[in-house]
Amino acid sequence: MASAGASPLPNLRPKHRSSSLRFFSFEFPYSHTFPNLPSSKCPCHAQNWKPSRSARTIAVFTEASRYPPEAPWKEKGDSPSNADDISVLNERIRKELGKRRGLRSGSNAVQSADAEQYIKTVKLQQRVGLLKLKGNANEKGGFGYRVDPYSLQPGDYVVHRKVGIGRFVAIKFDVWKSSSESSEYVFIEYADGMAKLPVKQAYRMLYRYNLPNENRRPRALSKLNDTSAWEKRRIKGKVAVQKMVVDLMELYLHRLKQKRPPYCKTPAMIEFVSLFPYVPTQDQKQAFIDIEKDLTEREAPMDRLICGDVGFGKTEVALRAIFIVVSAGKQAMVLAPTIVLAKQHYDVISERFSSYHHIHIGLLSRFQTKSEKEEHLSLIKNGDLDIIVGTHALLGDRVVYNRLGLLVVDEEQRFGVKQKEKIASLKTSVDVLTLSATPIPRTLYLALTGFRDASLISTPPPERVPIKTHLSAYSNEKVLSAIKFEIDRGGQVFYVLPRIKGLEEVMEFLVQSFSDIRIAIAHGKQYSKQLEETMKMFALGDIKILICTNIVESGLNIQNANTIIIQDVQQFGLAQLYQLRGRVGRADKEAYAFLFYPDKELLSEQALERLAAIDEYQDLGQGFQLAERDMGIRGFGSIFGEQQSGDIGNVGVDLFFEMLFESLSKVDEHRVVSVPYKDSQLDVNITPRLSSEYISNIKNPMELLDEAERAAEIDIWSLMQFTEQLRQQYGKEPRPMEVFLKKLYVRRMAADLGISRIYASEKTVAMKTNMSKKVFNLMSEAMKSDIHRNSLTYTGGEIMAELLVELPKEQLLNWIFQCLAELYSSLAALVKY
Numbered sequence: 001m002a003s004a005g006a007s008p009l010p011n012l013r014p015k016h017r018s019s020s021l022r023f024f025s026f027e028f029p030y031s032h033t034f035p036n037l038p039s040s041k042c043p044c045h046a047q048n049w050k051p052s053r054s055a056r057t058i059a060v061f062t063e064a065s066r067y068p069p070e071a072p073w074k075e076k077g078d079s080p081s082n083a084d085d086i087s088v089l090n091e092r093i094r095k096e097l098g099k100r101r102g103l104r105s106g107s108n109a110v111q112s113a114d115a116e117q118y119i120k121t122v123k124l125q126q127r128v129g130l131l132k133l134k135g136n137a138n139e140k141g142g143f144g145y146r147v148d149p150y151s152l153q154p155g156d157y158v159v160h161r162k163v164g165i166g167r168f169v170a171i172k173f174d175v176w177k178s179s180s181e182s183s184e185y186v187f188i189e190y191a192d193g194m195a196k197l198p199v200k201q202a203y204r205m206l207y208r209y210n211l212p213n214e215n216r217r218p219r220a221l222s223k224l225n226d227t228s229a230w231e232k233r234r235i236k237g238k239v240a241v242q243k244m245v246v247d248l249m250e251l252y253l254h255r256l257k258q259k260r261p262p263y264c265k266t267p268a269m270i271e272f273v274s275l276f277p278y279v280p281t282q283d284q285k286q287a288f289i290d291i292e293k294d295l296t297e298r299e300a301p302m303d304r305l306i307c308g309d310v311g312f313g314k315t316e317v318a319l320r321a322i323f324i325v326v327s328a329g330k331q332a333m334v335l336a337p338t339i340v341l342a343k344q345h346y347d348v349i350s351e352r353f354s355s356y357h358h359i360h361i362g363l364l365s366r367f368q369t370k371s372e373k374e375e376h377l378s379l380i381k382n383g384d385l386d387i388i389v390g391t392h393a394l395l396g397d398r399v400v401y402n403r404l405g406l407l408v409v410d411e412e413q414r415f416g417v418k419q420k421e422k423i424a425s426l427k428t429s430v431d432v433l434t435l436s437a438t439p440i441p442r443t444l445y446l447a448l449t450g451f452r453d454a455s456l457i458s459t460p461p462p463e464r465v466p467i468k469t470h471l472s473a474y475s476n477e478k479v480l481s482a483i484k485f486e487i488d489r490g491g492q493v494f495y496v497l498p499r500i501k502g503l504e505e506v507m508e509f510l511v512q513s514f515s516d517i518r519i520a521i522a523h524g525k526q527y528s529k530q531l532e533e534t535m536k537m538f539a540l541g542d543i544k545i546l547i548c549t550n551i552v553e554s555g556l557n558i559q560n561a562n563t564i565i566i567q568d569v570q571q572f573g574l575a576q577l578y579q580l581r582g583r584v585g586r587a588d589k590e591a592y593a594f595l596f597y598p599d600k601e602l603l604s605e606q607a608l609e610r611l612a613a614i615d616e617y618q619d620l621g622q623g624f625q626l627a628e629r630d631m632g633i634r635g636f637g638s639i640f641g642e643q644q645s646g647d648i649g650n651v652g653v654d655l656f657f658e659m660l661f662e663s664l665s666k667v668d669e670h671r672v673v674s675v676p677y678k679d680s681q682l683d684v685n686i687t688p689r690l691s692s693e694y695i696s697n698i699k700n701p702m703e704l705l706d707e708a709e710r711a712a713e714i715d716i717w718s719l720m721q722f723t724e725q726l727r728q729q730y731g732k733e734p735r736p737m738e739v740f741l742k743k744l745y746v747r748r749m750a751a752d753l754g755i756s757r758i759y760a761s762e763k764t765v766a767m768k769t770n771m772s773k774k775v776f777n778l779m780s781e782a783m784k785s786d787i788h789r790n791s792l793t794y795t796g797g798e799i800m801a802e803l804l805v806e807l808p809k810e811q812l813l814n815w816i817f818q819c820l821a822e823l824y825s826s827l828a829a830l831v832k833y
């Protein structure tokens with residue numbers, strides 16, 4: 001049987017275009033494609049096509065069909081084939097739905113009843129989370145992200161929910177127009193004037209304008225007298241937030257549909273647990289319970305995020321998950337972002353599993369020779385390795401697993417787009433545990449309760465002491481005395497620079513003073529063997545001082561290294577600095593971080609602010625506060641993916657978060673219940689007559705029309721595929737056919753939007769719908785065309801449109817098509833079950 005998805009079939013062109021092209025007849029007995037039409041190269045192609053059972057002869061040619069054939073029936077006034085309404089809509093559908101369909105097969109992935117139950121559970125769980133947040137409300141002035149106006153400094157950028165981005169000037173006493181009493185006002189500069197806001201109102205409406213990237217500033221200030229541009233940005237942000245939430249929810253629902261038998265609770269676990277040399281913290285205990293439940297009580301594969309500050313003990317959580325899976329005879333893969341970290345994980349795992357001789361552990365690394373690598377690949381394939389550790393190389397096609405059960409991903413945000421896609425595709429078939437050292441704000445975590453499986457480790461292991469951080473201008477003496485102190489107490493030192501250039505110079509300087517100890521250089525451009533050797537010797541304690549770049553940034557755990565010196569600290573980002581500092585203080589010894597800048601005079605205001613923050617947040621676990629203030633967005637990235645920075649840029653992080661909370665807590669209100677296609681009625685009396693020229697060119701025209709109807713009945717994706725392929729084969733259709741197709745699109749879109757009937761009377765178009773007013777508001781707000789938006793109103797169960805004039809039938813159909821297409825573009829932001 002020919003498989004359309006696997007090998008693209010040759011493309012079709014109509015017979016009348018044969019002159020310059022080689023074409024031949026092709027007997028095509030039974031295919032996944034629909035009759036007469038060719039397969040496209042789309043990976044999702046033909047997913048929904050029910051094959052026609054009859055054998056048929058089709059024309060095939062060898063040239064790619066990038067250029068749709070020119071249609072002989074093209075009429076004056078026809079829109080060019082690549083920019084008409086249908087192709088614009090098709091393109092959008094492909095863009096918006098394509099990715100999701102790659103991840104989820106079938107359009108009815110989740111049954112409405114399942115979804116209902118799930119939404120209920122989520123709401124319940126979330127209420128608990130939100131209650132906890134409200135419990136903290138007094139300390140933080142509510143769980144919103146609004147700013148305390150008194151904390152603003154002149155020049156700070158702020159966002160007013162209704163007006164947009166401005167610059168804070170001052171808080172001063174002033175009088176309100178007619179009143180003689182003076183009170184305090186917040187003065188904000190906008191592009192076209194100064195706004196004066198009562199302090200009380202400022203508390204309700206103002207946000208700080210933060211961006212994920214600390215160096216970015218808003219492109220322009222908003223205008224007081226024309227808020228339309230701001231309004232557009234705000235709505236864009238709101239819809240983006242909604243889409244993210246719905247996407248998260250759909251992924252979750254989809255995953256719940258996947259099934260695998262739960263793992264057995266193994267008695268051997270008791271022994272494994274007893275071999276952990278520490279008393280776990282409360283948060284660790286909870287995380288152990290969470291993963292054990294995921295693996296042994298649930299049928300849906302696990303997709304849990306273990307989120308915790310640097311050095312707070314996430315690794316043990318992963319080790320226990322690995323133990324459960326491996327004890328059941330499955331393989332576990334541990335994926336690390338760098339080879340140095342992969343090696344460290346390998347060492348830790350080998351040590352922790354050292355009493356289990358039957359569990360075989362392997363490290364796939366670029367340090368290995370070709371034959372070593374081949375050997376490892378065959379061990380993995382034959383199932384002779386139970387735990388496989390490595391970098392992204394483990395995701396390559398050459399790595400064939402025997403019975404992969406668990407994937408542990410360390411610091412997923414550090415992998416590339418392709419690798420993340422691969423990880424996402426694995427999530428439907430294996431259990432996945434993701435470790436993230438980037439703290440997520442507690443508020444975000446609690447608000448997400450129920451939407452994303454996450455365990456938060458926010459308490460440090462006992463006896464951990466805060467890292468003593470010293471920030472000062474560079475001096476040789478300070479460097480030497482810090483190193484001397486550490487070496488004298490038997491410890492080791494990280495010496496970090498922002499660039500490779502300069503490492504040698506530091507080396508020369510240090511060997512003069514510490515000639516009797518081993519000092520080495522490490523950076524990412526070194527030969528792998530050399531780097532491996534250096535890291536190994538540093539881990540063993542043979543090397544006492546490691547001069548390096550931020551290659552040591554995340555995850556490295558060397559308990560005896562308790563002093564870190566960071567030179568040219570102003571060149572590092574706050575998050576990076578936080579991670580770097582976390583390399584020390586990973587045991588119960590007091591640890592020190594010395595942060596040196598060259599000369600305070602040379603530092604920008606921003607750099608000073610950043611450094612002040614790292615200085616301020618020295619206590620253990622303050623990473624979370626830091627996250628809340630400056631890098632919440634990174635933690636946010638590990639929950640939602642990183643693509644949203646553009647949307648966030650529109651409104652700033654704080655307002656974006658607030659919108660996110662609103663959207664999360666209202667997810668059940670933003671729900672569209674589709675109606676069956678057959679029940680969606682279009683009462684616009686227009687019957688297109690296909691020309692004989694067009695019909696004569698088509699084999700089985702009646703069947704083609706039936707196919708179109710069937711495609712529309714399946715879903716919009718199928719209808720899009722149908723029209724695209726029709727055009728590939730026959731060129732842009734003549735107007736009557738376009739009308740026919742548009743009617744199908746209108747009914748399909750209407751059905752998806754929960755619209756059961758569309759009818760017109762003089763200048764009025766009415767659409768009977770089950771959608772709520774809230775949903776209608778969201779959809780119409782997001783409409784790009786003012787004309788469409790302004791003409792629509794919602795009155796209990798009906799959307800009414802008032803047109804300026806009564807339109808002829810065909811134009812009316814076009815209007816309805818456009819209007820629905822606009823409403824349709826918000827569908828991704830709505831729950832659709």
Ligand SMILES: Nc1ncnc2c1ncn2[C@@H]1O[C@H](COP(=O)(O)OP(=O)(O)OP(=O)(O)O)[C@@H](O)[C@H]1O
Pocket residue numbers: 278279280281284308309310311312313314315316436437461462554555556557559582586
């Ligand atoms: N409950 C505990 N009590 C004392 N020490 C612990 C405890 N849990 C873990 N540790 C130790 O703390 C150190 C840091 O733990 P681990 O490497 O798991 O941190 P992590 O959260 O993975 O940090 P990173 O994000 O930096 O990788 C390890 O040496 C580990 O053995």
